[in-house]
Amino acid sequence: MLLRPKSVLKSLARTDYLFQETFRGLQRGGWMNWAAISTMTVLLFLFGTSLQVSWQVEGMLNQFGSQLVISTYLESGVGADTLTEQVSQLPGVVSVEAVSREQAWSQLTSDLGLSNISNAIDQLNGNPLVDELKVKARDTQQVPQLAATLKNLPGVDEVLYVSEMIQQLRDLNIGLQWASLVVVSLLSIAATTVVTTTIRLIAIARRQEIEVMQLVGATRIWIYLPFLIQGAVFGIIGAGGAWGLLLAAQQGLRSVSTGNGQPSFIEFLANGLQLSSHQWMVLPCSLVLLGTGLGVLGSLLAVEKAVAAR
Structure with a gap:
């Protein structure tokens, strides 16, 4: 079935509108954009680190066997x-x-x-x-x-x-997971709050445009979509920054451990944080999913409040 030229042009026009509005919104965010992205980056970096440590402890548990x-x-x-x-x-x-x-x-x-x-x-x-x-x-x-x-x-x-060593490692792993959960939860709240504040400021700056769109019958989804994309952009950029920091940390540890020629705990840590082929796929995908989810959630909360206030 062939697409009609008018429908293709209409779809392209809508896509172009979304990209323009998203870029315009990011420009209006100013320094608040960097606050949201940096908070998201720190959160996802700690999340990725805790995930790597958990994998390392679980690997040690599996090595013991029976x-x-x-x-x-x-x-x-x-x-x-x-x-x-x-x-x-x-x-x-x-x-x-x-x-x-x-x-x-x-x-x-x-x-x-x-x-x-x-x-x-x-x-x-x-x-x-x-x-x-x-x-x-x-x-x-x-x-x-x-x-x-x-x-x-x-x-x-x-x-x-x-059995004793396994139990000790399991207790250690559970303790690390609970500590990571608390830290990640607190930072998730902080990241969502910063994103919400940033998007709400952008929505306030566009209040007249939103009112006009409501008057001409624009749907809520069409009004929300540029803001949701902006939140997703915050999460994706934060995930990219966190992934870069994780790679840099691994490379830095490896350089320090091999550069001074002296064995240390740093060398053990660098070797232990090496990822398998499966983990190389899971970790960045997890960072992107968490970052995008929190960014969209923060944007949704901000737009809901901004639209409801009219």
Whole structure:
């Protein structure tokens, strides 16, 4: 079915009108536009950061799986070989692996992606780790009782097993999610308020035009649409700014961690914040959706108040 030339021209004229009114409204917003965009950018940056941290903790949880290994950390100066034979004879024990403090340090630096091990040892005045026994239980029901028995052995400082570590990480993840929810909620209210104030000022400046449009029979949707597009523009620009800040932060952390040649928590953080191919798609889309939604919501509230006041 062919489109009629008149209908095409009418559609183009309407589109041109919307773009012109949106651009004109942004010009009238002045410095308030930057206030709305900057608030939106900060909000979306913190939202993206909290989302990345949550993904990182969940990845650590998934790596544990359903192992039956009990990590038994010995007191400083106690060698793992001195307790290996005694622990292997305990009921419910399938195998015992002795891990010296040197092996544990080498594995830790490898897991964290650290490259210069000697500098790390010098900074910490020596290897801070202790010897460890990895005790594998026969089944999950025997793990708590076996852990209690190991805890009471002389020379044992601390006993941890998977369920405890998973629970600790889950508690940490829940706490981070609640803290992020509170911060993001407060900033969302602030961003919506700034957008509402900005759009309302623009609507007040156009009050005569709005009255004329109402008198000639323009629909509410047609009156609202330029303002809603302006709010969406605030959200999209804020999402772009937040995404740029996230990329810059990752690149900055990576440069700092590799530039000074010394391993640190920054290097671990930079490696942990790397995104998978799926997350590279989800994160920017989430930023755009949240930013656009808040921008449209703020604009809708502003126009409702402005139109209702007439």
